[in-house]
Amino acid sequence: MSGNTSTHRMPSYLEYKGRYRGLAGWLLSTDHKRIALLYLYSQTFFFLAGVVMGIFMKLELIAPGQQLMQASTYNALFTVHGLTMIFLFIIPGLAASFGNFFIPLMIGAKDVAFPKLNLFSWYLFIGGACIILLGMFTGDGPPDTGWTFYAPYSLRTNTNVVLSVLGAFVLGFSSVLTGLNFIVTIHRMRAPGMGFFRMPLFIWAMYGTSWIQLLATPVVGITLVMVIFDRIMGIGFFDPAKGGDPILYQHLFWIYSHPAVYIMILPAMGAITEIVTTFSRRVVFGYKAIAMSSLAIAFVGYLVWGHHMFTSGMSETARLVFSLLTFLVAIPSAIKVFNWSATMYKGSLDLQPPFWWAMAFMFVFMIGGLTGLVLGSVATDVHVHDTMFVVAHFHYIVFGGAGLAFFAALHYWYPKMWGKMYNKRVANIGLLILFIGFNTLYFPMFILGIMGMPRRYYDYLPQFATPNFISTIGSWILGVGLLIVIVNLLRPKKVSQEEIDNPWQGRTLEWKVQSPPSLENFEEIPVVEHGPYDLVK
Amino acid sequence: MYSGYSNFVSNVDTAFIFILGVSAIFLVGITAAMIYFIIRYNKKRNPVAEEIEGSTKLEIIWTVIPTILVMIMFWMGWKAYIPQRQIPKDAMSVKVTAQMWSWRFEYDNGRVTDTLIVPAGKNVAMHLNALDVIHSLYIPDFRIKEDLVPNRKNSMWFNAPIVGTYELFCTEYCGLRHSYMLSAVKVLPEAEFNAWYAASAQPKLDSAAAAVPGAAGKLIVQGKACIACHTADGTKLVGPSFKGIYGHKVTVVTDGKEREITVDDEYIKQSIINPEADVVKGFQKGQMVSYKGQLSDEEIAKIIEYIKTLGEKE
Numbered sequence: 001m002s003g004n005t006s007t008h009r010m011p012s013y014l015e016y017k018g019r020y021r022g023l024a025g026w027l028l029s030t031d032h033k034r035i036a037l038l039y040l041y042s043q044t045f046f047f048l049a050g051v052v053m054g055i056f057m058k059l060e061l062i063a064p065g066q067q068l069m070q071a072s073t074y075n076a077l078f079t080v081h082g083l084t085m086i087f088l089f090i091i092p093g094l095a096a097s098f099g100n101f102f103i104p105l106m107i108g109a110k111d112v113a114f115p116k117l118n119l120f121s122w123y124l125f126i127g128g129a130c131i132i133l134l135g136m137f138t139g140d141g142p143p144d145t146g147w148t149f150y151a152p153y154s155l156r157t158n159t160n161v162v163l164s165v166l167g168a169f170v171l172g173f174s175s176v177l178t179g180l181n182f183i184v185t186i187h188r189m190r191a192p193g194m195g196f197f198r199m200p201l202f203i204w205a206m207y208g209t210s211w212i213q214l215l216a217t218p219v220v221g222i223t224l225v226m227v228i229f230d231r232i233m234g235i236g237f238f239d240p241a242k243g244g245d246p247i248l249y250q251h252l253f254w255i256y257s258h259p260a261v262y263i264m265i266l267p268a269m270g271a272i273t274e275i276v277t278t279f280s281r282r283v284v285f286g287y288k289a290i291a292m293s294s295l296a297i298a299f300v301g302y303l304v305w306g307h308h309m310f311t312s313g314m315s316e317t318a319r320l321v322f323s324l325l326t327f328l329v330a331i332p333s334a335i336k337v338f339n340w341s342a343t344m345y346k347g348s349l350d351l352q353p354p355f356w357w358a359m360a361f362m363f364v365f366m367i368g369g370l371t372g373l374v375l376g377s378v379a380t381d382v383h384v385h386d387t388m389f390v391v392a393h394f395h396y397i398v399f400g401g402a403g404l405a406f407f408a409a410l411h412y413w414y415p416k417m418w419g420k421m422y423n424k425r426v427a428n429i430g431l432l433i434l435f436i437g438f439n440t441l442y443f444p445m446f447i448l449g450i451m452g453m454p455r456r457y458y459d460y461l462p463q464f465a466t467p468n469f470i471s472t473i474g475s476w477i478l479g480v481g482l483l484i485v486i487v488n489l490l491r492p493k494k495v496s497q498e499e500i501d502n503p504w505q506g507r508t509l510e511w512k513v514q515s516p517p518s519l520e521n522f523e524e525i526p527v528v529e530h531g532p533y534d535l536v537k
Numbered sequence: 538m539y540s541g542y543s544n545f546v547s548n549v550d551t552a553f554i555f556i557l558g559v560s561a562i563f564l565v566g567i568t569a570a571m572i573y574f575i576i577r578y579n580k581k582r583n584p585v586a587e588e589i590e591g592s593t594k595l596e597i598i599w600t601v602i603p604t605i606l607v608m609i610m611f612w613m614g615w616k617a618y619i620p621q622r623q624i625p626k627d628a629m630s631v632k633v634t635a636q637m638w639s640w641r642f643e644y645d646n647g648r649v650t651d652t653l654i655v656p657a658g659k660n661v662a663m664h665l666n667a668l669d670v671i672h673s674l675y676i677p678d679f680r681i682k683e684d685l686v687p688n689r690k691n692s693m694w695f696n697a698p699i700v701g702t703y704e705l706f707c708t709e710y711c712g713l714r715h716s717y718m719l720s721a722v723k724v725l726p727e728a729e730f731n732a733w734y735a736a737s738a739q740p741k742l743d744s745a746a747a748a749v750p751g752a753a754g755k756l757i758v759q760g761k762a763c764i765a766c767h768t769a770d771g772t773k774l775v776g777p778s779f780k781g782i783y784g785h786k787v788t789v790v791t792d793g794k795e796r797e798i799t800v801d802d803e804y805i806k807q808s809i810i811n812p813e814a815d816v817v818k819g820f821q822k823g824q825m826v827s828y829k830g831q832l833s834d835e836e837i838a839k840i841i842e843y844i845k846t847l848g849e850k851e
Contacts, residue, residue, distance in 0.1 A: 316622050
């Protein structure tokens with residue numbers, strides 16, 4: 001199995017010419033790698049749009065009082081920022097892009113199980129995105145409800161809620177179908193000899209993620225349809241004026257939207273596991289513990305949604321049970337962090353850019369995870385619930401966790417995907433600036449939250465001014481770092497074939513094929529005879 | 538921390554300190570280990586890695602110890618919280634009503650205020666209601682928060698021993714002026730509170746004051762929170778200011794078409810009962826609830842009388 005890389009080269013998936021040429025060759029391609037890039041480019045576009053909105057929000061909050069926009073604009077901005085970042089960037093996240101690209105490559109398959117369904121999922125994604133965009137520019141203006149669409153406010157506001165909700169509904173189908181596709185692929189298409197416990201840990205993470213996508217997303221789908229019915233037909237599922245229950249809306253929304261956090265973070269954890277292991281140049285520490293913790297997160301993650309509702313007036317029993325279960329879900333994440341650190345122990349650490357990204361991930365992810373404990377404990381949650389503390393916590397998890405892992409994965413698999421290499425020194429400088437900016441931007445929000453500043457605030461009292469000012473400065477530093485990172489990735493240099501086929505000495509299957517891979521990935525389906533990270537002489 | 542501003546503060550703060558303390562130890566410990574590994578085991582210093590596949594003993598240790606720690610955190614959080622749900626029977630009761638974007642506190646004797654006024658050292662129970670959307674009552678200094686949900690009977694309580702003024706926020710996003718939905722808690726010495734409470738059954742207008750045109754209307758406008766959006770001094774908030782509006786020509790949007798009307802009794806009544814029908818140009822639709830059933834014709838007439846006193850023309 002030691003590689004067909006140097007013998008003769010096939011045309012790569014980027015060069016390959018099929019039935020359609022040019023743009024159509026991409027838009028109609030059922031190749032999982034091309035679809036992965038379609039996702040990657042569209043997601044990155046939405047991410048950058050979300051960043052611009054975020055920078056404007058921080059600019060408004062630089063000082064008390066009105067700076068450059070009115071309250072209605074600010075409210076629309078934080079709603080659209082949330083919708084864009086969550087539904088269009090980080091829920092598809094690493095799964096749609098890197099999952100699509102690397103699941104077949106890492107399990108020794110030629111494609112996913114249902115390639116046409118895969119392409120259809122991308123079109124659903126773009127369709128949903130277009131509906132959300134349409135909602136921003138038509139009717140009575142962009143929604144101003146927050147991305148959570150809490151009833152009854154979302155039923156009363158005059159802004160264009162229906163189209164945004166419909167867009168999110170369509171995106172849900174994309175997510176469900178992608179999850180289904182991956183589950184079948186992982187079950188049915190592994191190379192001969194690759195038992196479940198010989199799968200790379202990224203695949204385990206993707207497996208857990210896919211089950212959440214498949215089982216949790218329909219709940220939010222129904223809920224969003226109910227909101228549309230409430231608004232258009234006035235049925236009143238969630239409208240107290242008509243005997244409906246707004247708390248029911250919160251339950252249904254969070255039954256999906258809490259597991260959705262694990263849809264975002266599990267693939268990220270999977271990618272980090274690959275990166276830490278590869279750059280430690282040794283076998284991963286605690287393979288089974290990491291694999292099982294992925295499934296544990298996927299399972300227990302279903303049962304903790306109530307911690308978003310500790311102040312809603314739920315019964316004491318519900319508050320007790322949800323608090324207890326929330327603490328349990330912290331354990332598998334902690335196990336992963338311990339195993340990643342232990343993997344570095346007695347390794348031979350190759351300090352390359354993807355490794356530094358993984359280290360940055362681990363640091364901010366720990367802060368995000370540990371501050372989550374404050375939100376799991378009822379007494380402390382009640383104090384910081386719906387304050388800036390929550391904003392800080394989820395940006396540490398979602399941006400610091402999933403977002404940094406997205407860039408870590410991009411730097412790690414970059415040579416494999418495009419057959420080129422970026423400037424490593426510039427990559428490190430960009431990361432350092434971004435890391436400083438990230439913490440300057442979000443850490444003050446923890447302090448604001450503990451001081452008592454509520455979230456979704458357009459204006460604030462003078463005692464909150466200093467941390468807000470520091471936070472805004474952080475947003476500029478973060479912006480500069482991000483700009484350096486992205487420009488650097490857009491300006492790769494050509495290097496020798498050895499430097500791109502397996503530049504990091506990765507041991508998993510994707511590094512055994514040429515870079516970029518050929519259309520069908522493997523000329524011959526490999527036979528797997530050992531664990532994914534075992535050293536083979 | 539440990540300010541003692543309410544009976545809950547010290548237990549909640551102990552839970553905070555325990556959770557944040559343990560977290561800080563883990564964060565610093567793991568980060569230090571990572572930095573040590575990066576220095577000690579980098580490729581130059583350690584060219585050949587050792588292939589260690591794992592250790593069951595370690596896995597058990599770092600599963601069991603964090604589990605014990607988080608269970609302690611869970612228990613501390615729960616113990617600090619559960620007293621907040623046990624409202625003492627002797628507590629003085631205040632009805633709290635929230636609507637976009639104002640607070641209304643009603644006492645047993647019928648007194649209504651927009652600031653929560655309570656006696657120091659006494660148990661105060663708040664019975665919560667919202668008229669339009671979900672709001673949330675948050676007093677950071679007291680470490681308490683509970684949502685006000687329309688048609689749902691939520692409640693909360695506290696005992697504030699220290700005289701002073703504390704901030705009160707709405708923490709559930711409720712639309713345009715969410716960030717201005719602020720009030721305060723005034724904790725008064727018990728004697729002072731009793732004097733205020735006894736003297737202040739709902740300020741009934743004596744006959745002389747009632748004779749002043751608009752005085753009755755002004756009270757209604759304050760009591761129904763109209764002033765949260767409509768000022769009396771010409772400042773533009775969510776809705777048009779009342780100042781100088783009566784008899785004035787304005788452009789309104791009716792069914793998407795602009796037309797000019799004169800503000801008269803009929804228009805004011807229409808705007809109270811059916812606020813969506815004719816929205817003054819430059820203001821957003823969908824911000825105001827209908828006050829149908831909340832205001833009698835007589836009360837509306839008094840409001841009109843009050844608006845007239847604010848000047849007919851600019």
